[in-house]
Amino acid sequence: MPYEMTYSERTRYKRCQDSAYRAGEEAVTNLQAALALADLTLPSLSNDGPVAGHGFVRLGGCNAAFANRLAEVIAAGADALQCQR
Numbered sequence: 001m002p003y004e005m006t007y008s009e010r011t012r013y014k015r016c017q018d019s020a021y022r023a024g025e026e027a028v029t030n031l032q033a034a035l036a037l038a039d040l041t042l043p044s045l046s047n048d049g050p051v052a053g054h055g056f057v058r059l060g061g062c063n064a065a066f067a068n069r070l071a072e073v074i075a076a077g078a079d080a081l082q083c084q085r
Contacts, residue, residue, distance in 0.1 A: 017050045024048065024055030031057070038073040040066070 005013065024047035035041060044060025062070070 016053050020050030020053050020055045021047065022055070024050065024057055027055055027057050035070075038069075040070060040073065042066075 028045055028047050031042075032045060035045075042060055042062060044058065046058050046060070048056040048058040050056065
């Protein structure tokens with residue numbers, strides 16, 4: 001006979017899943033805003049729902065030119081952070 005969660009266990013699990021989903025939504029929003037600053041868009045960027053109690057963001061595919069541009073922006077940002085230290 002399979003184990004059935006108690007009401008309090010189900011409630012705790014649901015809260016954890018809801019929190020993870022919200023974390024994924026926030027991460028998508030933050031990443032979209034950051035990409036917009038660099039005039040970049042990932043059309044398939046989306047919240048993929050909670051996975052193992054954590055937010056999960058689906059980045060999707062992109063062409064090589066976009067990936068290279070994204071790498072340039074990330075590298076420039078990393079260099080700027082190193083200079084601030």
